[in-house]
Amino acid sequence: MHSLGILLSGRGSNFVAIADSIDAGRIRDARIAVVISNKADAPGITIARQRGLNAVVIPSKGQAREEHDCEVVGALKNNAVDLVCLAGYMRLLSPWFVRQFPRRILNIHPSLLPAFPGLEAQEQAFAYGVKISGCTVHFVDEELDHGPIILQKMVQVLDSDDEHTLAARILEQEHIAYTEAINIVLDGGFQVDGRRLKKTWK
Numbered sequence: 001m002h003s004l005g006i007l008l009s010g011r012g013s014n015f016v017a018i019a020d021s022i023d024a025g026r027i028r029d030a031r032i033a034v035v036i037s038n039k040a041d042a043p044g045i046t047i048a049r050q051r052g053l054n055a056v057v058i059p060s061k062g063q064a065r066e067e068h069d070c071e072v073v074g075a076l077k078n079n080a081v082d083l084v085c086l087a088g089y090m091r092l093l094s095p096w097f098v099r100q101f102p103r104r105i106l107n108i109h110p111s112l113l114p115a116f117p118g119l120e121a122q123e124q125a126f127a128y129g130v131k132i133s134g135c136t137v138h139f140v141d142e143e144l145d146h147g148p149i150i151l152q153k154m155v156q157v158l159d160s161d162d163e164h165t166l167a168a169r170i171l172e173q174e175h176i177a178y179t180e181a182i183n184i185v186l187d188g189g190f191q192v193d194g195r196r197l198k199k200t201w202k
């Protein structure tokens with residue numbers, strides 16, 4: 001049984017999608033061992049509590065990154081987490097944090113990386129005038145929105161879109177993509193060659 005640790009800072013819809021996938025058997029042989037928020041008022045942490053999950057707030061405000069990361073890693077290890085899923089966790093992890101879980105930290109980002117890393121990726125893409133955007137699930141490395149890509153989903157930008165309708169359609173794809181990516185990583189049927197993830201199953 002795999003133990004997932006979810007890190008979030010806000011709404012938590014990707015966390016809910018992952019939890020629903022586990023409950024529905026779309027992600028097998030896994031449980032959410034802990035949900036950690038760096039913000040006490042994150043709606044996602046309230047939902048985690050309502051669902052009876054182990055929900056922990058470790059405030060980041062006013063704390064040095066290394067100190068905060070140390071507490072978060074401690075909570076993940078105390079709960080025997082073997083896969084960390086960043087789900088709208090709006091903090092860069094320190095290199096030390098990344099080294100604690102080699103190739104076991106995933107992030108989802110609402111653009112086709114390497115386009116539009118950072119904040120408000122959907123708005124950035126819309127303002128740039130792209131015709132295609134989407135989302136990316138990738139392994140986390142020491143740079144922002146950067147590690148090897150596990151999978152991407154494409155979303156067409158329509159003439160009728162504004163940044164909100166585009167973001168909503170990207171979010172639908174995020175929820176599907178995260179479950180698929182977790183299954184790829186948990187099944188282990190892949191190898192990472194430089195930046196390229198290649199399937200090793202037929």
Ligand code: GAR
Nearest residue numbers: 010011012013014087088108109110
């Ligand atoms: C999602 O769109 C996620 O891709 C994005 O934050 C949102 C969180 O929503 N993450 C990033 O931009 C990471 N750079 P959620 O709290 O409803 O899952």
